[in-house]
Amino acid sequence: MDAHESLIELIGNTPLVRLRTPGAEGAAVYAKLEYLSAGGSVKDRIGLRMIEEAEKSGALRPGGTVVEATSGNTGAGLAMVAAAKGYRTVVVLPDKSSAEKIATLRAYGAEVVVRPGGLPAHDPEHILNVAARLAESTPGGWFAGQYGNPANPAAHYLTTGPEIWRQTEGRVTHLVSCVGTGGTISGTGRFLKEASGGAVRVIGADPASSVYSGGDGRPYFVEAAGRFRHPETVEDVWPDSYQQDVVDEILPIADRDALLTIRRLAREEGLLVGGSAGTAVSAALRVAAGLGPRELVVVILPDSGRQYLSKYFNDEWMLRQGFLDGDPGAPRVGDAVPAELRERPLPYLHHHRTVEQALDALRARQREGAEPVLPVGPAPVAPGRQPTSVELLGAVGLEQLTAALARGTAAAGDPIADHLAPPLPRFGTGEPAGAALAELAEQGGRTAVVVHDGHGVGLIGTAELRALVDQALSPSPLG
Structure with a gap:
């Protein structure tokens, strides 16, 4: 019989496919399709290896519980293997993980615990700390710990x-791979360097703001790649599974480039892959363009785009985050914030500012004729940087804070983080101005944040949106 005794035998052994994407000039680029592994991602490999090593050491015993903190794929690999072997699984995820990943974990029977993302590493509610506590308090619990697990x-x-x-x-x-936990690029790269006598060059692909490639660590929108660093992080300890001596170079890739690349791969090559694959392919094409025809680049595509249909392949989501430019023949939200103005810092208040300081800033806006309301976000880790839309925690308004002072529910020295109103509405630069105006009116708001490539780049009010719409409706002076 041509059959397998268990799906565990179907982990790995994924194919290589040559890319035909325009721009793949120079060296040939071959993609290793890890999403064709049994569980749908490169993390199947470590899920199996970590569990088998834990079984050998006695850390995981029959009837035990596998516990892990993950952005999703490692959890799915562990849950799949655990289901095949008869273990229970508990997975702790950040709230930015896609709905599809959460659904996949639950389909495998895993218990899913969702905690806020974007926390400093020392916070008790950081997913790694939550998972470690759960493993310790669960009878028979074993914490997989992919970031420090040599398996x-x-x-x-x-x-x-x-x-x-x-x-x-x-x-x-040449090998090109994203760097997340660092396990894929470290293990694969080390073998290829040894096998080639040191001839293979290993290149990491990284979200532009990730600290691996020298970014400031602010949040980014590509899941399962890079390293986020909260501005309140006391010590940023990189994973033990990332063996830096293996990697020759790391290329920063903008979120927009990564996400538009995976949409193009799906439509032009039939490869439906996730955001980190877009980061890796963007880097691989850049590498290949500088090489000759005798050289050969292999790029690892970690997971399937089916995990991100509600995000990266959803036009509404992409427009709202400012990753699509929309219809240039119609008025767009971004037309009110020209490209040269998008480089200016978004007007917002840092969450540690006091009520008194916030009132001063809001009154200044009122004197300038702007609505006295401002979004609130974290203090910048770099001067003048634009906060990502996910960092904006809420908003404060002059009327709201003045009323709170009058009622005695707020004091002038209170941090505004204790008195936040809901976040301002957000619209991407490519969204139709008319639709944004209607949505803003329906919500009863007068000011919104304009988002481009995931970052807040300005504030827009109903007056500016209406002016854009009216201008488009007015007849041309040439008739």
Whole structure:
């Protein structure tokens, strides 16, 4: 019989496919399709390896519970293997994880615990700290700990690297992979360097704001890649699973480039992959363009786009985050914030400002003729940087704070973080101005945040939106 005893035997051994994407000039680029593994991602490999090593050491015993903190894919790999082996699984996820990932975990029978993302590492509610506590308090609990588990890079040293070497007949000259926990690039890269006598060059692909590539660590929109660093982080300790000596270079890739790349891969090559694959492919094409025809680039595509249909492949989501430019033939929200003005810092208040300081800023806006309301976000980790839309915590208004002072429910020295109103509405630069005006009116608001490439770039009011719409409706002076 041509059959397998368990789906565990179907983990790995994924194919290589040559990319035809326009721009793939120079060296040939071959994609390793990790989403064709049994559980749908590159993390199947480490899920199996970590569990088997825990079984050998006695850390995980029959009837035990696998506990992990993850953005989703490692949890799914662990849950799949745990289901096949008869273990219970508890997965702690940040709230930015896609709905599809949460649904997948629950389909495998995993218990899903969602905690706020974007917390400093020392916060008790950070997903790693929550998962460690759950594992300790659960009878038979075992914390997988992918960030520090040596089985993570070992899985790729023993499987992914040898597969690529065999599939390319030793012709691979460059490996491109995203860096998340660092296990994939470390294990795969180390094997290929050893097999080639040090000839293979290993390149990391990283979200532009990730600290791995020298960014300031602010939030980004590509899941399962890079390293976020909260501005209140006391010490940023990189994962033990990331072996920096293996990586020759790290290329920063903008979220927009990554997300538009995966949409193009789906429509032009039939490859439905996730955001981190877009980051990796963008980097691989850049690398290949500078090489000759004798060289061969392999890029790892970690997971499937089916995990992100509600986000990266959803035009409404992409427009709202400012990643699509919309219809240039109609008035758009971004027309009120020209490109040169988008470089200016978004007017917003830092959450540690006092009520008195906020009132001063709001009165100044009122004197300038603007609505006395401002969004509130974290203090910048770099001067003048634009906060991402997910960082905006809420808003404060002059009328709201003045009333709170009069009632005695607020004091002048209170931090405004204790007196936040709901966040201001947000509209992407490519959204139709008319639709934004109608939505803002329906919500009863008068001011919204304008978002471009995921970052707040300005404030817009109903007057500006109405002017854009009226201008488009007015007849041309040429008739």
